Amino acid sequence: MKRSTALALFSVGIALYCLVPFLWFVLTSLKSSAELTAIPPILLPSFHLSFYRSALDNYGLLHYILNSVIVAGSATLVTVAVGSLAAYAIARFQLKWTNFYLLLLLAISMFPQIAIAGPIWTILDRLQWLNTYQGLVAAYVALCLPLATWILTTFFRDVPAEIEEAALIDGCSRLQALYKVVLPLAAPGIFTAALLVFIYAWNEFFFALIIMTDPNVQTLPVGIALFPGEYTMPWGEIAAASTMATIPLIVLTLIFQRGIVRGLSAGAVKG
Amino acid sequence: MKSSQRAALWFLLPSFCFVALFSIYPIVESLRLSFYRKILTLPWLGQRMVGWENYTDLATDPVARDALVTTLLFIGVTIPLELLFGTGIALVLNQVFRGRGLLRAVVLIPWAVPTVVASQMWRFIFNDRYGLANFMLFGADTSSYLAPLADPYLALAAIMIAEVWKTTPFAALILLAGLQSIPDELYEAASMDGASPSQKFRHVTLPLLKPALLLALLFRTVDSLRVFDLVYVMTQGGPADATNVLQFYGYKKTFAEGMIGYGSAIAVTVFLLSLALALIYLRGFKTSRWEGARP
Numbered sequence: 001m002k003r004s005t006a007l008a009l010f011s012v013g014i015a016l017y018c019l020v021p022f023l024w025f026v027l028t029s030l031k032s033s034a035e036l037t038a039i040p041p042i043l044l045p046s047f048h049l050s051f052y053r054s055a056l057d058n059y060g061l062l063h064y065i066l067n068s069v070i071v072a073g074s075a076t077l078v079t080v081a082v083g084s085l086a087a088y089a090i091a092r093f094q095l096k097w098t099n100f101y102l103l104l105l106l107a108i109s110m111f112p113q114i115a116i117a118g119p120i121w122t123i124l125d126r127l128q129w130l131n132t133y134q135g136l137v138a139a140y141v142a143l144c145l146p147l148a149t150w151i152l153t154t155f156f157r158d159v160p161a162e163i164e165e166a167a168l169i170d171g172c173s174r175l176q177a178l179y180k181v182v183l184p185l186a187a188p189g190i191f192t193a194a195l196l197v198f199i200y201a202w203n204e205f206f207f208a209l210i211i212m213t214d215p216n217v218q219t220l221p222v223g224i225a226l227f228p229g230e231y232t233m234p235w236g237e238i239a240a241a242s243t244m245a246t247i248p249l250i251v252l253t254l255i256f257q258r259g260i261v262r263g264l265s266a267g268a269v270k271g
Numbered sequence: 272m273k274s275s276q277r278a279a280l281w282f283l284l285p286s287f288c289f290v291a292l293f294s295i296y297p298i299v300e301s302l303r304l305s306f307y308r309k310i311l312t313l314p315w316l317g318q319r320m321v322g323w324e325n326y327t328d329l330a331t332d333p334v335a336r337d338a339l340v341t342t343l344l345f346i347g348v349t350i351p352l353e354l355l356f357g358t359g360i361a362l363v364l365n366q367v368f369r370g371r372g373l374l375r376a377v378v379l380i381p382w383a384v385p386t387v388v389a390s391q392m393w394r395f396i397f398n399d400r401y402g403l404a405n406f407m408l409f410g411a412d413t414s415s416y417l418a419p420l421a422d423p424y425l426a427l428a429a430i431m432i433a434e435v436w437k438t439t440p441f442a443a444l445i446l447l448a449g450l451q452s453i454p455d456e457l458y459e460a461a462s463m464d465g466a467s468p469s470q471k472f473r474h475v476t477l478p479l480l481k482p483a484l485l486l487a488l489l490f491r492t493v494d495s496l497r498v499f500d501l502v503y504v505m506t507q508g509g510p511a512d513a514t515n516v517l518q519f520y521g522y523k524k525t526f527a528e529g530m531i532g533y534g535s536a537i538a539v540t541v542f543l544l545s546l547a548l549a550l551i552y553l554r555g556f557k558t559s560r561w562e563g564a565r566p
Contacts, residue, residue, distance in 0.1 A: 024396065110493055
């Protein structure tokens with residue numbers, strides 16, 4: 001067999017493996033109720049939008065999407081701001097204890113979530129932050145800081161110190177040097193870190209489940225996991241909600257795949 | 272330099288506040304609570320120091336023992352498959368061919384799908400009436416359709432399939448980065464020595480891929496021990512506790528039954544398990560016979 005034929009066969013196999021299960025769910029969301037329960041299953045639906053309408057009207061899908069946008073958006077902004085400050089100090093000052101802090105972050109991220117979930121619940125309970133956006137956002141910031149700080153540090157290290165020293169000589173403060181010189185030069189890295197944090201916060205389920213018990217503030221993953229169905233599951237609506245939760249992420253991933261691949265391997269390989 | 276010390280402190284302070292309050296304190300507090308008896312939702316009842324009792328209870332708890340076995344079985348089956356598929360995908364993506372960028376984008380899709388969505392998706396694929404799995408196995412013969420998620424063995428297998436599908440891309444990306452760091456000159460030198468493609472793979476690719484494999488193994492192990500979303504959505508730990516992995520058992524004890532002391536003991540056990548596995552890997556990779564092949 002020729003090399004190019006073998007490569008083509010493998011590529012098609014990999015693509016089918018990655019695409020078919022999700023594509024099946026997307027097609028399910030575009031069926032009508034009669035098509036959904038047909039045996040044998042109908043491969044190509046008639047592209048009904050009734051399940052989308054039902055998910056929006058009867059299950060308050062828009063509400064969950066809004067909560068997710070608020071929580072994931074705020075978590076991303078705070079994590080990148082706080083993480084940039086820390087990563088700048090670690091990359092620029094190269095002190096023993098700042099390097100130790102980076103290792104500490106890595107060690108923390110190795111703990112299973114269940115090991116911190118109980119005490120976090122108790123803290124948020126005392127602050128009366130259960131079922132609030134800021135409660136979930138605070139937990140997400142702490143969870144995402146290790147990854148964001150690692151990625152940002154690797155990108156900040158690539159910004160030459162001379163450019164920044166010139167700015168300091170010209171009378172900039174450290175903070176001004178950071179946001180006037182270093183941040184613009186490291187913009188691709190910041191964008192990558194923001195993207196990965198956003199995807200994490202958008203997808204996170206465990207903490208969202210234990211912190212948000214009130215349906216009014218629940219995020220999309222909790223809404224999709226707890227889809228109400230007493231006797232028969234509303235599979236069409238679940239598929240529609242799932243598709244709407246996933247399409248934005250797939251679009252982001254396809255557009256920014258280079259950055260994501262670089263960010264994931266920076267967080268992994270240099271870690 | 273004193274001033275840079277102080278500046279560094281100010282830059283790190285916001286990050287440290289979040290990490291101290293929402294990561295370090297909870298870890299220490301969990302460790303402490305694992306020696307106490309306390310009800311999560313009734314804090315006014317107080318807490319009582321019980322010594323090692325939570326741990327001795329855990330050692331004799333048959334549900335916990337089954338959960339440990341299920342967890343080890345779960346990572347023992349899924350991680351080798353993920354590394355195998357991941358290496359295959361990485362080897363293909365490392366070739367130069369038309370459409371490579373497109374394929375790399377497609378490979379990222381399972382990674383980008385939220386785990387809860389992947390869970391519902393596989394739950395529907397394994398549905399007893401309308402599932403794609405049943406149709407592919409039995410066609411339209413509905414009388415022989417299975418209910419995989421209601422069967423103890425099949426339910427665990429279903430969750431394993433979902434996990435492998437969702438996490439293979441991450442393993443592939445790490446291994447691809449490892450492949451790309453292998454210098455072309457080594458392959459050229461091997462070709463000049465008359466090495467066949469399979470010899471090149473065994474004597475150049477595999478030894479130099481070792482660090483990336485170790486890294487993928489470590490990341491995937493730590494992450495697999497945290498499997499929760501799939502179990503929660505697909506089976507709720509059932510049927511008959513067949514998919515009750517340790518992390519899910521810890522969640523149930525802490526948040527459904529409120530026994531935070533016992534739940535903390537489970538959490539500490541999960542952590543010790545990941546630490547032990549990490550040490551075993553590091554040792555195994557150090558003494559493996561690949562070591563001699565390093566350039």
